[in-house]
Amino acid sequence: MNILDKIVVDKRKEVNLRKSLIPVSQLEQSILFNRATISLTSNLRNSKSGIIAEHKRRSPSKSVINYSLNVQDVASGYENAGVCGMSILTDGKYFGGSLDDLLVARASASLPLLRKEFIIDEYQILEAKAYGADVILLIAAILTKAEIKLFSELAKSLNLDVLLEVHNEEELHKSIMPSLDMLGVNNRNLKTFEVSLDTSKQLSQLIPDDFVKISESGISTVEAIKELQPYGFKGFLIGENFMKTDNPGESATIFIKDLAGL
Numbered sequence: 001m002n003i004l005d006k007i008v009v010d011k012r013k014e015v016n017l018r019k020s021l022i023p024v025s026q027l028e029q030s031i032l033f034n035r036a037t038i039s040l041t042s043n044l045r046n047s048k049s050g051i052i053a054e055h056k057r058r059s060p061s062k063s064v065i066n067y068s069l070n071v072q073d074v075a076s077g078y079e080n081a082g083v084c085g086m087s088i089l090t091d092g093k094y095f096g097g098s099l100d101d102l103l104v105a106r107a108s109a110s111l112p113l114l115r116k117e118f119i120i121d122e123y124q125i126l127e128a129k130a131y132g133a134d135v136i137l138l139i140a141a142i143l144t145k146a147e148i149k150l151f152s153e154l155a156k157s158l159n160l161d162v163l164l165e166v167h168n169e170e171e172l173h174k175s176i177m178p179s180l181d182m183l184g185v186n187n188r189n190l191k192t193f194e195v196s197l198d199t200s201k202q203l204s205q206l207i208p209d210d211f212v213k214i215s216e217s218g219i220s221t222v223e224a225i226k227e228l229q230p231y232g233f234k235g236f237l238i239g240e241n242f243m244k245t246d247n248p249g250e251s252a253t254i255f256i257k258d259l260a261g262l
């Protein structure tokens with residue numbers, strides 16, 4: 001079993017429990033459920049930096065990253081830095097996150113918010129909307145083609161953007177469909193946890209131009225972004241590099257200024 005398999009086993013139990021505690025009708029009554037969403041896809045198309053900054057307390061690859069920050073400060077710091085969007089890990093067991101983190105970020109910043117979650121059930125997409133997300137992540141490695149279609153079409157019907165994540169060519173081939181907005185290549189090998197930008201570079205040429213391309217994981221320098229931009233990447237998802245510091249917003253500000261050559 002690789003780490004994704006383990007996460008999915010736990011996630012199925014968690015989602016079943018959540019469904020038994022909070023019915024869909026209650027999610028639909030959330031005051032956020034009918035809010036107008038903000039498009040990360042449009043922000044990325046019009047941005048020079050393309051930075052999507054993540055809130056990430058811990059991870060399977062790095063263990064503890066930072067438990068001493070509050071989401072409100074991180075979200076407003078990222079917004080002041082000028083990032084295009086914010087990613088919020090809502091998984092508790094492996095990443096130390098929660099749906100409350102998403103709610104607090106929603107109240108603290110007007111950025112497009114990505115619910116970074118291991119989505120295996122339509123219920124989690126309704127949760128994402130009810131807790132203030134603008135974008136959902138679908139991970140090709142844990143979904144069938146039929147599930148990708150069903151989940152992405154549900155998300156679009158709720159005006160949520162859809163980011164589909166792949167690790168290899170096979171996942172990419174089964175996933176391409178019009179109900180996706182963005183295609184993300186994850187540079188982290190989930191068997192070894194090694195990261196290589198070559199994964200993004202190799203898969204980039206197979207991604208049709210209709211989708212905004214995002215490179216995810218292991219990005220810690222401005223040079224890495226400059227290396228990836230010629231391959232057509234418009235978005236760069238950065239977690240640990242900002243979150244390991246005392247002030248992720250300030251780190252993102254310095255990073256974005258460096259990138260712009262200021």
Ligand SMILES: O=C(O)c1ccccc1NCC(=O)[C@H](O)[C@H](O)COP(=O)(O)O
Pocket residue numbers: 003004054056059060061062186188190216217218219237238239240241
């Ligand atoms: O980060 C991990 O260890 C991890 C392990 C298993 C599944 C997913 C994982 N990370 C989720 C992410 O996609 C990253 O948090 C995101 O791309 C940012 O990565 P980084 O900049 O390297 O923190």
